Amino acid sequence: MPDLVHHSPGSNGSSKQPFPAPGKPFSPEDEAALTEALKRCSPATVEAAVKFRKTGDPALVPAVVIGIIERFVEPDQRAKLREADDDVRIIDDLGIDSLTMMEIVMLVEDTLQMSINNDELRHLRTLGDIKTFIDCKIRGLPPPKPSRFLPIEHIAMVMPVQPPFLFLNEATVGANGASAKYKITGEEFFLKGHFKDNPVMPASIMLEALGQLAVLFLLEGGHGEEGKQADPKTIYFTGCEGVRAHRVCKPGDTLSLAIKPKRLKMPLATFEGQVRVGQEKAAFAEEITLTFGLRDIVVAPESAAAPAAPVASPVVSPAAPAAAARSITPAAAVSAPVA
């Protein structure tokens, strides 16, 4: 299957203009065409879309967008969408492929009278990404920095924590938080003794994994002051509050980790964290606090960064080579296995 999203030619229209376009009244013919275009969506979706086109009220947008996505999700997956939080991933969790994503975008464009170009489309991985992106467009605001997918090679390159004590297999870092996966293999050294003949992932390690994801967020989220970034040599754990474990996790389980920053002010960063296995809650921490310091961004020479491009995978944003260039030392950037 060719990666059509990645290769299709550039923009299909300006994305700067706020919506709805001014000075175009919504005629009964427009309403009939809209209703026809949305004929396979729920009546609530049609109603919200019509109301949006009449009023331009951005509060209606989530209902329209979720309603359109729902129409393209196989019926047996729709319950998942209704229960979904913003972290649900369109492709991995809802089984929507990049071609269906295009169908969704076309219908969203028609319905909301906006245009989304291919470049923008590539960064939308989660339901939350889509909601935020469209909300920004409707309000005429610049879209937030897209979330980035980081493969294990990249994580291992930037993190101060290393195997066998690194509990992130892959991660996605965005402006408002980060998510990651870790599969419990059963080979983890501590499972030999935790417990005797009954390997169970220690809750303290799950908390550690959330802490590591918070470190990754500090390093990769781009939150430092101008020209500065979090220094991996200065990040330490300071405390946590309100930790609860809900589920015993064993070899074979894949932990879905998510953290969201609550307060971020040097030298402290506080996050909320949760761990799920599939749809089941496994652990929750109301607050995980880290201390951190800043350092100057080291820009790698052009020639060193060049071999990192091009990026093969469509889910890795074009920002990835830049991230390699921003990495800890020039030596690390030279050997950066980005793709």
Add this chain to the structure above:
Amino acid sequence: MSKVYITGLGLITSIGNDVASATRSLRELRHGFEVHPLSDRTGVLIHVVGTVKDFQVDSTDPEDWVFPKKYTVKREVLRGLGPNALFAYCAMLQAIEDARLAPADISNPQTGLYAASGGSPFLTHHLHERMQKIGVMRCSPLGIVASIAGTLNFNLVAHFKILGASCGFSSACASSLHALGFACEEIRTGRQQRMFVVGAEDCNTDSIMPFAGMRALSLQSDPNLASRPFDVARDGFVGTGGGAVVVLESEAEVARRGVTPYAEIAGWGQASDGYNVAISHPDGVGLHLAMKLALKDSGCAPEDIDYVNAHATSTTIGDASEARALKAIFTNPSTRPAISSTKALTGHGLSLSGAMETAFCAIALRDGFMPGSAHISQLDPACDGLNIIRATLPARPHVVLNNSSGFGGANVCAVLKRAN
């Protein structure tokens, strides 16, 4: 060299949407035609079509389509299908059930799929029109795979998780018999153990009407007169569509699975006219050679053949040319085979016809009858000396021959034998 057996069939045709009903129609010579006017800008020109019943697929949006409830097709599958691929998909499900294949029998490196279709000109037309009117960014992302000629193999290979050989064949009306021939080779040489052979076509204005431009379609409005191969007054073919799937398996697989095959494919042959882009050679030289080669390949003599399912589409030139080729093969008047064209009942299915008529031959061998050549009131004198049967013969043939000819003078002939 492994023997090749037919172990399963799937049929969505104008004369029946499963093997049992198509068999009944063949035996009782019930045609599948309806008065179904096709028009161009000058008005209605074509009146009779071999319609596919119980499938409403005249919308360009597959989610509007209505088809029998027993076939469930997911939206993500449906959006990449044209009408032809939907017919093929349903025929595929039938064939899998008929051959009693488990999922592991279908998805493995020793099982392949060869397919033939003219694509969906109906969807191509829609796609291009929308592209020019509204813009290509508002066209279905799967418009291409749903409409171009390889659509059957793209879709079926993906959805049935085929891991072996796969490709499409494009020799117009000879396509799916070419697919069958090369599928046999895959099994004979041991490169594959099992092959699905698929032929399918749309059944609508865009797939049928253009043949009126070359004066190949019958202009008759009476469904009983429109398709009459070998009749002196024939005036062209009746278009049809649908889907046919033939499951081929090696001797070893038949033994391993303990299934009873319909028939053996004993051999096949092909040859070309080298004559005209669209008109068959007046003496049927390519078809004559194809039959000779098929007989040689199967180790059969002309005297061994009991029944011929002719290509004869009901065109003036084509039928006469095939009659000459047949006369040149079957020279012994005491052992003349029964000959009929089942297109008198189904209409001409273009890329579908080779696979569909192979299925009919397999049914004839298993169920023990030879379907008659319907709608002949006065036999064309060009057929003098041939035993063209006008009624169904209740006798079980031992060896049958199936012909297909396509544009460019491509001719294919397959020889089928009783399995036991």
